[in-house]
Amino acid sequence: MAKKKKRLTPKQNVIKGLIKENPTFVLILGMCPTLGVTTSLENGLGMGLSVLFVLILTNTIISLIRNIVPSEIRIPVYIVVIALIVTMLEWLLQAYIPSLYASLGIFLPLIVVNCIILGRAEAYASDNTIFDSLFDAIGMGLGFTLGLSTLSFVRELLGTGSVQLLGFTLFEANVAASFLVQPAGAFLTLGLIIGIINTIKADKAKKKKAIMDIKIAAALKKKAEKAAALKAKEELANV
Amino acid sequence: MSDLLTLAFTSFLVQNIILSQFLGICSFLGVSNKRSKALGMGLAVFFVITLSGIVTWLIYYKILEPGGITFMRTIVFILVVAAMVQILEMAIKKFSPLLYGSLGVYLPLITTNCAVLGVALLNIQNNFTLSETVVFSAFTSLGYTAVIIIFSYIREQMLKAPIPEGFKGIPSGLIAASIMALLFKGFVGLI
Incomplete structure (x- = not known):
């Protein structure tokens, strides 16, 4: 299957x-x-x-x-x-x-x-x-x-x-x-609980993204440095 | 006659199916974000609930009860509802393609709308007579239609409001429904 x-x-x-x-x-x-x-x-x-x-x-x-x-x-x-x-x-x-x-x-x-x-x-x-x-x-x-x-x-x-x-x-x-035990309270409680969970999740995702961004930035920087070093090496060889 | 009028008022406003009985919440939250969708769903539910309410009442009292097999009601009722939806879909398709265009998409969804099976079961549970069943089914489903249409207007306005990210969509919708349920509680004094 x-x-x-x-x-x-x-x-x-x-x-x-x-x-x-x-x-x-x-x-x-x-x-x-x-x-x-x-x-x-x-x-x-x-x-x-x-x-x-x-x-x-x-x-x-x-x-x-x-x-x-x-x-x-x-x-x-x-x-x-x-x-x-x-x-x-x-x-x-x-x-x-x-x-x-x-x-x-x-x-x-x-x-x-x-x-x-x-x-x-x-x-x-x-x-x-x-x-x-x-x-x-x-x-x-x-x-x-x-x-x-x-x-x-x-x-x-x-x-x-x-x-x-x-x-x-x-x-x-x-x-x-x-x-809260009346019908209106049911809607309110559930709405608040889902809202709070979504907020926490969004916060977590944001933090994760921030960390990822830093990591990506660091990786890009490393790459750029590597390329620069390679270029310098090549130039050195050409000379 | 006045009894029927009271029943109509109660089922339409005081004991509103969505806001105080909690039936049909899935579709209430699902299709109430657009006015046109809410109208289509509301009308489709009105037809299906009224018809299936009457048919299940007849089946229960003419077939199941004389046969002594009332315990089969859940299975029989859900099959009746599914069949009703199918027949209604075919009928509307044949006789009014225009209406089918606006209701067609919502009909299959109605089989699993708990409001339909709920009303059929409530008719039996409350020992209604046939005329009471007709009034109760029709006005309960009208209550559903009214609330879902009013709510769709509210949700369209809520799109413009600055709501915190986590509360957008369903959570804020539920909170708005809570306020609406409180308002509908005010109708208790009407009777």
Whole structure:
């Protein structure tokens, strides 16, 4: 199989999804659940792990059937596979974690149309091996979980004054800006987080460029000096 | 009748699909940077949501529920939406090439727009009757269209504003959406 890019090791693949191509903060995919369920850390984590579960299964299955499915009908086939897995997940949550099932509400069946899942199926699993697709799914799923838990942590902490996880209180503050747990707060928090990340990235790139510029300048200077020395040598020889 | 009117107002303004239900955010951020794009997408979404809302309601109550297979709704609904989009695309192409020119590009994208599947599922979740479903689907999608068009005007103006480099594009768009969501909260007092 011809590969355009160099094959990543499993570790690199996972880190890629977690940081470099983080679906929430860098690729900006799957925004509906990101904004909709992140009112509390528990919900954010639950949604993230649900997507991780679905993504691992769909990426593996789609990678498995990628050579059997004719390319004209691949998207409908992928959607049916995804819908099946999501329905399975709905049953599982309804049976074992009914509180999470209730709080995720409509966003649980909507995982079917989450851009991350169909996006990874189409962009990655449809022309990579099962092994690679599995680790891609783990990376992307963990990246999504990280994004959701960061956002929900900030919103819950500042919006309600404390963060609860599995019945334990992790943090407690005396002030609460309930605005942040409302819909408007979701947009604001996510906008600020992405903005800050972009600013940091731009700064880093600038610094890198500055260093590169100095290096290039030094190299050019060296080259010029070399040429001058060569010229002087030649002149000396001519004389 | 007044119930339906209240429902129309609620779904259009108070419970706006984008600003308070968070459905269809991807397309909201994706196509709202140009006025013409926003209008095309808004209209396409309006047609698809209204039609698929009605069709999925009929399928749920006439086929799935009598058959005792309501657990299949997610799979069936997504297939219905995909089929609706295909049929609508063919119909518009045949009957109105002019309209197809402006809507055509957006139709395939709508299958994975969570607003469509979301409205279909909400109709069932809220135990709506058929007339309520029609009103809810139509006004919810009109709310989507209105917000996406208003927002495209705001974003066109934002292009001229001196925004810090890191906040250009999506981040500043999200912050503007936050202010808009606050404004829409003011409509709660209307009912």
